[in-house]
Amino acid sequence: MTSYIKIPSHLTPSDPQGSELLARERSKATFDVNELTLALYGSEELSRFKKILKILESDPILDKSNIYYMGRTELFKYALRKDKRIIQLAATHKWNVDEFKIASRLVDMSGPYSIHQSMFLPTILGQGTEEQKRKFLNPAIRHEIIGCYAQTELGHGSNVQGLETTSTYIPETDEFEIHTPHLTAAKWWAGGLGRTANHSVVMARLITNGQDKGPHPFIVQIRDLTTHEPLPGITIGDIGPKFGFNTTDNGFMLFDHVRIPRFNMLSKFSKVTKGTGEYKNPPNEKLSYGTMVFVRSVIIFNAGLALARAATISVRYSAVRRQFVDKENPMILPNGQVVETAVLDYTMQQYRLFPVIAQAYAIYFTGEIITNLYKQYIDQSSRGDFSLLADLHASTSGLKSLTSDIAVDSIEDCRRSCGGHGYSNFSGFTRFYQDYLPNTTWEGDNYILTQQTARYIIHSKQQSEEFSLRSNESPTIFYMLRYLSNPSQKCTVISPSDFKNPEVQLAIYGYRAAYLIARAVDQIDNHKKSWNSMLVEINRISRAHCQYILVHNFILTLQPQTSDSMNEKRRILHNSPSLKTVLTSVCNLFALHTMEKNLSEFLESGYLSPKQSEMLRVQISESLNEIRPNAVALVDAFYLPDYLLNSALGRYDGKVYETMIEWASKEPLNGITLDINPYSEKLFRNDVKAKI
Numbered sequence: 001m002t003s004y005i006k007i008p009s010h011l012t013p014s015d016p017q018g019s020e021l022l023a024r025e026r027s028k029a030t031f032d033v034n035e036l037t038l039a040l041y042g043s044e045e046l047s048r049f050k051k052i053l054k055i056l057e058s059d060p061i062l063d064k065s066n067i068y069y070m071g072r073t074e075l076f077k078y079a080l081r082k083d084k085r086i087i088q089l090a091a092t093h094k095w096n097v098d099e100f101k102i103a104s105r106l107v108d109m110s111g112p113y114s115i116h117q118s119m120f121l122p123t124i125l126g127q128g129t130e131e132q133k134r135k136f137l138n139p140a141i142r143h144e145i146i147g148c149y150a151q152t153e154l155g156h157g158s159n160v161q162g163l164e165t166t167s168t169y170i171p172e173t174d175e176f177e178i179h180t181p182h183l184t185a186a187k188w189w190a191g192g193l194g195r196t197a198n199h200s201v202v203m204a205r206l207i208t209n210g211q212d213k214g215p216h217p218f219i220v221q222i223r224d225l226t227t228h229e230p231l232p233g234i235t236i237g238d239i240g241p242k243f244g245f246n247t248t249d250n251g252f253m254l255f256d257h258v259r260i261p262r263f264n265m266l267s268k269f270s271k272v273t274k275g276t277g278e279y280k281n282p283p284n285e286k287l288s289y290g291t292m293v294f295v296r297s298v299i300i301f302n303a304g305l306a307l308a309r310a311a312t313i314s315v316r317y318s319a320v321r322r323q324f325v326d327k328e329n330p331m332i333l334p335n336g337q338v339v340e341t342a343v344l345d346y347t348m349q350q351y352r353l354f355p356v357i358a359q360a361y362a363i364y365f366t367g368e369i370i371t372n373l374y375k376q377y378i379d380q381s382s383r384g385d386f387s388l389l390a391d392l393h394a395s396t397s398g399l400k401s402l403t404s405d406i407a408v409d410s411i412e413d414c415r416r417s418c419g420g421h422g423y424s425n426f427s428g429f430t431r432f433y434q435d436y437l438p439n440t441t442w443e444g445d446n447y448i449l450t451q452q453t454a455r456y457i458i459h460s461k462q463q464s465e466e467f468s469l470r471s472n473e474s475p476t477i478f479y480m481l482r483y484l485s486n487p488s489q490k491c492t493v494i495s496p497s498d499f500k501n502p503e504v505q506l507a508i509y510g511y512r513a514a515y516l517i518a519r520a521v522d523q524i525d526n527h528k529k530s531w532n533s534m535l536v537e538i539n540r541i542s543r544a545h546c547q548y549i550l551v552h553n554f555i556l557t558l559q560p561q562t563s564d565s566m567n568e569k570r571r572i573l574h575n576s577p578s579l580k581t582v583l584t585s586v587c588n589l590f591a592l593h594t595m596e597k598n599l600s601e602f603l604e605s606g607y608l609s610p611k612q613s614e615m616l617r618v619q620i621s622e623s624l625n626e627i628r629p630n631a632v633a634l635v636d637a638f639y640l641p642d643y644l645l646n647s648a649l650g651r652y653d654g655k656v657y658e659t660m661i662e663w664a665s666k667e668p669l670n671g672i673t674l675d676i677n678p679y680s681e682k683l684f685r686n687d688v689k690a691k692i
């Protein structure tokens, strides 16, 4: 890339250098970073990751050095080029789905084909018959057709039952007619629809024999495969600039009585019979919402990765960045020189950043557990057993909401922890934050989704006679019985270190959640409170329940398991006392910091006393001290390469200042000649100065 300013090459940052500071941090670690990386990825995935990284890093089309200087159109073209390139590389190197996902994660830019891969393919896979998969899935996997997922409309997104687009069965021709009856029925937001897709999953109300059977998925070809023009009766466009996610062409679409064959209704679960138009009910009414459950489970896992990334940038930078000399405890180099204190040594910075490391680990482990639960559901449902669906829907809804909220808040906290440089695109936070942000809205607005979780739990409590029975089936609400059976219990903590006991932590979380649930049920059942009047409480219930799950899963991950049930990753962890020790500190910090952030609810429940809450704060401070020597190593273990981070602040080698000035010298604004005379005729000249 062109530099427009020549930076004097003899200048280096004042000592100590960033690389030296990070090396000192790394030498303090009490555990083997490579071992922890292996425990997170597993040897097979790690070696695939390294292999794919090498390919991507050296590919000129996937070079990221220019992207901070691009506007929307240029960025979109770049995104299309890189999407095509990944597909070509996948074919050359014969990548499977997992390898393809690794490559997409590393290239780290939503693109015109993203929704094809994340929603169009999974919808056909999950909702199509074998015949439909042969017709649509195989060409879609080969990218001979490109699809999108058009569910949301201009007037309705959350209320799926309120969608207005219709799909009416026409027995005479054995077709469906897709139609947009009102402006509010215009499909809106679908990723890839604006300029790219030639097919779409369209969620439309199925009307047959005059009866409205509600929203169902249909495959509709929307553009000509040769000219790429919209097909007759279909109007399509890009919806315009957005807060972020500008590398994807989110689109709108209107249908004017467009006919498609009956075959195109995805019919794995419900069907319309040829000629008679008879409707065959699905085994569970919500199976057509299956793609949302899948994507929500992916969002939970991705929240852990987003937190790991934010923590990596801000922790490394805070180890390099120095401000003021802490007079009571100055930073002294091996040569005796007193230097300014690394901002990571300020306790306030630790209190802001170390909980983010802990959140990343906590959500990573729950992400893995939810991914496995989803696989288990898919396995059972393929045999006609849908018993896990209600619990899976409840837990993925609440956890998607909680984890993406945590991630959005923490990414911004991490960005701010980098001071002024956090505001520069070179921090690696700007597009990352903008593109992450819609995770709190898409696949279900985060506030709305908490109602799904709370409703499931409240129903379970209301049916308390069968509750114990149902809780056996439900892997996520078994804890409630224990606390509901003895509502006057008190927390047993008598000294700060008692808070480190996992049993104590679970009891505190369990009691608080059960208390909120019992109180809401009392309000609804005995005081006839309306659902709407209870929405704030309902949101609290879902969050309390999901925080319990996160803490429970972290503790579970660290507990010894029978070797049979342990996979390679867990075996590495359990065979290493040093890993278990450091992760136990991280787990404690997660549990206790989350508790402190929600202290009013724990106190209100009466389980925790004000005296105990003081001890809690003492123990949090203790946990921060425990983590301090391992902070950089804990983020290094995430193994997020510079190629992914694309951050001057979070570089592995600590060369923050050298990179900042080098990247600034490439700003094209530095290359244009300006006429700043306010009275001259020309506003400015666009000719470029001599290139260096």
Ligand SMILES: CCCCC/C=C\C/C=C\C/C=C\C/C=C\C/C=C\C=C\C(=O)SCCNC(=O)CCNC(=O)[C@H](O)C(C)(C)COP(=O)(O)OP(=O)(O)OC[C@H]1O[C@@H](n2cnc3c(N)ncnc32)[C@H](O)[C@@H]1OP(=O)(O)O
Residues within 6 Å of the ligand: 097, 101, 115, 117, 118, 119, 121, 122, 125, 149, 151, 152, 157, 158, 159, 160, 161, 191, 286, 287, 289, 290, 292, 293, 295, 298, 299, 302, 389, 390, 393, 441, 442, 443, 444, 445, 448, 449, 452, 455
């Ligand atoms: C093969 C190759 C694969 C490659 C894959 C590669 C990569 C994959 C990777 C990545 C993906 C990662 C990240 C991001 C990807 C994509 C995001 C980008 C784009 C975003 C797209 C979108 O946003 S698409 C649109 C999404 N829209 C929504 O989410 C709408 C939200 N609203 C709803 O879901 C629902 O309407 C509702 C849940 C809010 C309310 O439901 P509704 O039916 O209206 O009514 P009720 O509330 O009355 O519920 C009735 C009962 O049904 C239960 N229920 C509801 N939903 C579900 C469900 N989904 N599953 C199961 N059960 C459900 C509900 O609990 C009620 O039950 P009870 O009657 O028993 O109480």
Ligand SMILES: Cc1cc2nc3c(=O)[nH]c(=O)nc-3n(C[C@H](O)[C@H](O)[C@H](O)COP(=O)(O)OP(=O)(O)OC[C@H]3O[C@@H](n4cnc5c(N)ncnc54)[C@H](O)[C@@H]3O)c2cc1C
Residues within 6 Å of the ligand: 115, 149, 150, 151, 152, 155, 156, 157, 158, 159, 188, 189, 190, 191, 245, 250, 438, 441, 442, 443, 444, 445, 447, 448, 535
């Ligand atoms: C970047 C991006 C990409 C997207 N990609 C796609 C895509 O590919 N395909 C697709 O189909 N869709 C897509 N969407 C749409 C997305 O799924 C919806 O925007 C989302 O589900 C929220 O729905 P809504 O916009 O109707 O919000 P609304 O429901 O209108 O929400 C507005 C406000 O009302 C509140 N609210 C609404 N109902 C209730 C209630 N019952 N109780 C309490 N509060 C309530 C909400 O909390 C929110 O604060 C995308 C959206 C974005 C931002």
